[in-house]
Amino acid sequence: xxxxxxxxxxxxxxxxxxxxxxxxxxxxxxxxxxxxxxxxxxxxxxxxxxxxxxxxxxxxxxxxxxxxxxxxxxxxxxxxxxxxxxxxxxxxxxxxxxxxxxxxxxxxxxxxxxxxxxxxxxxxxxxxxxxxxxxxxxxxxxxxxxxxxxxxxxxxxxxxxxxxxxxxxxxxxxxxxxxxxxxxxxxxxxxxx
Numbered sequence: 536x537x538x539x540x541x542x543x544x545x546x547x548x549x550x551x552x553x554x555x556x557x558x559x560x561x562x563x564x565x566x567x568x569x570x571x572x573x574x575x576x577x578x579x580x581x582x583x584x585x586x587x588x589x590x591x592x593x594x595x596x597x598x599x600x601x602x603x604x605x606x607x608x609x610x611x612x613x614x615x616x617x618x619x620x621x622x623x624x625x626x627x628x629x630x631x632x633x634x635x636x637x638x639x640x641x642x643x644x645x646x647x648x649x650x651x652x653x654x655x656x657x658x659x660x661x662x663x664x665x666x667x668x669x670x671x672x673x674x675x676x677x678x679x680x681x682x683x684x685x686x687x688x689x690x691x692x693x694x695x696x697x698x699x700x701x702x703x704x705x706x707x708x709x710x711x712x713x714x715x716x717x718x719x720x721x722x723x724x725x726x727x728x
Contacts, residue, residue, distance in 0.1 A: 562656040565679030567639035577678045581641045584664045588674045630687025637683050640675035642667050648677075649686065656680060 565571060602609035634652045639645050644667050650660030657680050664676045703711070 559652060560655060561634065561682040563681040564656070565639065565681075567637045567645050567679045567681055571639055571643075571679055573641070573678065577641060577676065580663070580676045584674045584676050631685055631689040633686040635683040635686055636662075637681050638662075638665070638677045639679040640665060640667050641678055642670050642672050642675045644669040644675075647683065652685060 598612070602612055628651060632652050633649050634654070636648050636650065636657045637645060638648055638657060641664075646665065646668055648657050648662050648665060650657055650662060654660035657677060662677060664674045666673050667675045
C-alpha cells in the first residue's frame with residue numbers, strides 16, 4: 536500500500552465575507568482505479584466493522600424495546616433525534632468547502648465520498664466504511680482512496696486581502712525597546728516614590 540500526498544488548494548470563509556486561500560496536504564492510500572489485492576489488515580478492519588455494526592444493531596433493538604415499553608422515553612428520543620437533525624442541517628457547507636474522494640471499498644467497487652476540505656483523508660473524516668451503491672452491501676470498509684478535488688470553485692473574495700503586516704526594521708525595534716525601557720523606569724520610579 537503506497538501512501539502519497541497531494542497538494543490542493545481550498546478556501547475557507549474568514550469572517551463570512553473574506554475568502555482566504557489555505558493549502559491542505561491531502562493523502563492517498565493505494566490507487567482505487569488500479570488492481571487491488573486485499574491485505575490482512577483490510578480483512579481485519581472489515582471484520583471489526585461488521586462486529587461493530589452487529590453490536591450497534593443489538594443496542595438499537597434494546598433501545599427500541601425500551602421505547603415501546605415507555606412512551607415518555609420514546610418521546611425524549613424522538614425530540615433528541617429532531618434536535619440532532621436541526622443541528623446537522625445548520626452545518627451545511629458550501630461546495631467549495633467539500634473535498635470529493637474516490638474510494639475503493641472492501642467489496643471491490645469504487646465510489647465517491649465527500650468530506651470537509653480540512654480533512655486530509657476520508658478516514659480522518661470518520662468514513663471508515665460506506666454502503667456500496669453498486670452491490671448494496673452495508674459497512675464496506677475503505678481499502679484505498681485518493682482526492683478528486685473540491686465539489687465547487689471557491690468564490691472570488693468580495694474584498695481584497697489585507698497586505699501582510701510589514702516587518703519592523705532593526706532600528707525601529709531598537710527605538711521601541713528604548714521607549715519601553717523608559718516607560719519601565721518611569722513606572723518603577725512612580726511605584727517606589
